[in-house]
Amino acid sequence: MKIESLDLPESVIRFYLDSGIEELYPPQAEAIEKGLLEGKNLLAAIPTASGKTLLAELAMLKAISNGGKALYIVPLRALASEKFDRFRTFSSVSVKGEGNGGLRVGISTGDFESRDEWLGSNDIIVATSEKTDSLLRNETSWMQEITTIVVDEVHLLDSANRGPTLEVTLTKLMKLNPGCQIIALSATVGNAYEIADWLKGKLVLSEWRPTRLQEGVYLNGNINFHGSQKRIEARSQDDAVNILLDTLEEGGQCLVFESSRKNSVSFAKRAGTKVAETLDKPTRKALDELVEEIIENGETEAANELAKCVRNGTAFHHAGLNSAHRRIVEDGFRANKIKVISSTPTLAAGLNLPARRVIIRSYRRYDPNYGMQPIPVLDYKQMAGRAGRPHLDPYGESVLIAKSYNEMTGLFDNYIDADAEDIWSKLGSENALRTHILSTIVNGFATTRDGLLEFIEATFFAHQNDTWGIMDVVDECLDFLRIHGMLEGEDTLLPTVLGRLVSTLYIDPLSGAYIVDGLKKAKAENITDMTLLHLICKTPDMRQLYMRASDYEVINDIIMARSDEFVEIPPRSKEVDYEWFMAEVKTALLVEDWINEKSLDQITKKFGVGEGDVHAFADIAEWLMHSTSRLAGLIAPEMAKDISSHVALLEKRIHYGASSDLIELVSIRGIGRVRARKLYDSGLKTVQAIKSSDIGTVSELIGPKTARKLFEELGLTSGLRPSGSGDGIKSETMSSLMEREQSTFSDFEK
DNA sequence: GGACGTACTTTCTAGACAGCATGTC
DNA sequence: CTAGAAAGTACGTCC
Structure with a gap:
């Protein structure tokens, strides 16, 4: 089917022709035939990279040309910005007829709201499912103007955490806008018809892909596909490394999936020594630039490890990375500088980051209740589906690794030839x-x-x-x-x-109940930061830290020593609850370190987490502390005095990761916990003090560039050429490499 | 003395959404 | 009630 033949405004057709798209893929054509452009509901259960986004675009553009408004629901923030960027390229398309202005796109996620004065004035709004739910809860008026809803990755209905939210949000939207068109996009799942039926939509079910995908299993030096076999030369002890080197030789890139962060790091290191030998000069040079960028954006040991890998053309990727490092790794891979990413399932779903070959080093994942468990077929298909870049690779290959013939046949039966599981609603809990x-x-x-x-x-x-x-x-x-x-x-x-x-x-009612209860019980004379931090850390909305074997003794001692700081009497150490209590306290201790300005390097080492985790913990804690503050406002008469102001202060301190004395400085734009501390310790303790100092002094502390910005920010024009020296980056990096610091929680507390 | 090999023991375990009001190093 | 890989440890072997 030709784009030209579609019932769409001419400007839309021209837009696609200009970008080189003339012919629809078969599943897209099927969707058109089933009424995509006639407002019919539809569920497209087709593989990744088979043109789901285009399908949604056509429907949205059609709706907008009829004066409608579209909502695009995604499961990940990163996906929201990816779609937002894509849809913004429509701004030049005059869909709405001459004189009605260009198409407008807005985005709304927890951490990023579109600048548009009123989100609802956009033609397309991209939002996460939770944000959509939240907008509904706040009775956002333009929700009723939505005429087309696109739900990306609907198979997430199956997720115990987030499925119910998506399900209830969709139910509400359908009640609110009965005439609204719903286009649901899904991976191939067992019972796609059931979801389509629920949405009163037609089903487009297809396994078609634009790039051929071969799924195989490696055993004893060969990758076995259906009907063919490929010999892999043994260049090292490690099978996965050999498969990787084989891909590189063919000019492809590799994505390696691991079951834990630690494993993903160790594979990137191990593969690095071999991969480095295959790199040419220009690539080395490009990689060295990435290495510098990584060091500049990192304050932890993990940054150095990542840098070492990247120098060799490999990288690891997991949720512990900070956002800058994630971006560097993803972009470096897209630009074909980084040859392999060894990753946890972060990269399995969501971001568009395909590779010639995908190696699945472990098809098992740890479950605290059942030990190592084989992953669902759906997860396997998502990972394998990352293989093969459309228009760039001649084909894609995915490889599982088996140790015995039996295991190999099992893998063929249970994954490669298996159908994905059914999706089950988790709303019943x-x-x-x-x-x-x-x-x-x-x-x-x-x-x-x-x-x-x-x-x-x-x-x-x-x-x-x-x-x-x-x-x-x-x-x-x-x-x-x-x-x-x-x-x-x-x-x-x-x-x-x-x-x-x-x-x-947007908190769990159980969290609300805990917080209200805790606030009422807290006695003024015992309240410390820990009191309130622990209160939010025991909430079901807080994510908790793991207890490691070496933590028990230390945490136990801390609980004993600080027992009167908690709003409740700690459970007896023999009770089952005590295990939970310790994890809550450990989590609270992390946040406590954060607001007491412990360095990221210290925190990540002490708690065995990544930089990304620290920010994630702080983020949730801030949200819950904000909620605590609002709840405190409501029940003020039933609380001890001074709690409200304490909570409000903590909210700010968590936001900035700073002690109370820095609050004034840190609220200046461009000044965070680190710079504020430097200024403060040099006697510049207030905005007034900075104003009456000179730019030279400030430059010495935080660098000339930032100093100039700071003075502009404070409304002082900087006439003087800032004095002060160049960068201290090299020496700082060296010293952090040399330092041999404590490596576990217990070392720190002794 | 030291590099390497083997067998046994210990350790540890994926990801990521939300409020609010605008910007860290 | 349920696992398994990697890292650590202790000891042995070979040059």
């Missing part, structure tokens, strides 16, 4: 229902118990199950919400002020 029942009632989608049941009947859960099975759980949730003062009334369900606040703060 108390955890999921508690929060979504509250939001449903707060938003007026249900005002009685019967109304609530009617709403639940419209969910995917009800589509798959009999709802009588969860009646008990629903009633338990309603009781919970009543007991904790978030809901009142028996026949009519009315949200209280607290209930509304909890819903709009």
Whole structure:
């Protein structure tokens, strides 16, 4: 089917022809035939890179040309910006007819909101599913103007964490805009028809790919495909390294999936010594530039390790990296400078980062309840599907590694030739229902118990199950919400002020209940930073740190020593709860270190986490401390004095990772925890003090460039040429390399 | 003395969304 | 109730 033949405005057709797209892929053509451009609902369950985005684009552009508005829902922030950037290239397309201006695109995620004064004035809005939920909870008016909804990666309905949110959000949207077109995009799953049926849509089901994908299993020096075999030369002890070197020889790049961060790092190191031998001069030079960039953007040991790998043309990638390092690795790989990325499943879904060959070094993942477990077929397909760059690689290959003939046949049967699992709604659990029942009632989608049941009947859960099975759980949730003062009334369900606040703060009602309870119990004379930090760390919305074997003794001692700082009496060390309690305290200690200005390097070593993790922990903690602050405002009369101001201060300190004395300096744009500390320790403790100092002094401390910016920021024009010296980067890097510091939590506390 | 080999023991375990109001080193 | 890979340790062998 030709693009030209489609019922679309001419400007749209010209746009695609100009970008070299003339012919639709078969699944796209099928979607058109099934009414994509006629407002029909649709579920496209097709492989990655088979043109799902284009399919969605066509529908959105068609809708906008008819005066509509589109919402594009994605599961990841990174994906949101990727789509946002893509859709912005439409700005030149005059879809809306002459004189109506160009197409406008907005983005809304937790950490990034479009600059547009009013998000709703855009024609396309890209948002994460949680943000969409939050916008609904805040009764955003333009939600009703949406005429087309695209849901990317709907198979996430199956996720226990985030599936229920997506499900309830879609149910609400369908209730709100009954005439709205829904286009759902999914990986190939077992029961795609069931999802399509729930969405009252037609199904486009296909395995078609633009680039051929060969899936094989490596055993004893050969990759075995269906009907063919490829010999791999043994250049080292390590099978995966040999497969990798073989790919490089053919001019391809490799993506290696590992089951843990540690393994991904160690593979990148190990492969590095061999990969380095294959690099030519220009590549080495390009890599050296990346190495410098990595060092500049890192304050930890991990940065040095990454730099060492990148110098050799390899890299690792996992959620512990900071965002700069992630970007450098991803871009370096796209530019074909970095030859291999050894990664945890971070790269399996989401970002568009294909490679010639994918090596899956472990198809098992650790589960605390069941030990090492084989990953789902769906996850395997996502990883294997990364192989083969459309238009660039002649083909893609994915390789599993087996140690025996039996294992190999097992892998063929259970992965390569297997169908992906069915998707199952996870809305039935108390955890999921508690929060979504509250939001449903707060938003007026249900005002009685019967109304609530009617709403639940419209969910995917009800589509798959009999709802009588969860009646008990629903009633338990309603009781919970009543007991904790978030809901009142028996026949009519009315949200209280607290209930509304909890819903709009986007926290779990259980978190809300813990916090309110803790605030009421806290006694003024015992309250420390730890009191409040531990309070938010025991909340189900907080992510918790693991307890390692060596931590037990230390954490135990800390709990004993600081026992009166907690709002509750710590459980006895023999009780099961004690295990949890220790993890909460350990997490609180990390945040405590962060706000006491411990360096990132120290924190990452002490707690065995990455820079990215520290920021992630701080991020959640800040959100929960903000929520605590708002809740404290609501129950102020029932609390000890001074708690409110303490909470507010902590919120700021977590945001900046700074002690109280730096709050004034740190709120200046361009000044963070590190620079503020330098200024403060040199006697420049306030904005006033800086204003009355001279730029030369400040330059000595934070560098001439930043100093100039700082003075501009404070409304002082900098007439003077800043004095001061050049960069200290080299010496700093050296010293951090030389330092032999403590490596575990216990070393630090002694 | 030291590089390497082997067998046994210990250790550790993926990812990432949200509020609010604008910017870290 | 359930795992398995890598890193660490202790000891042995060969040059």
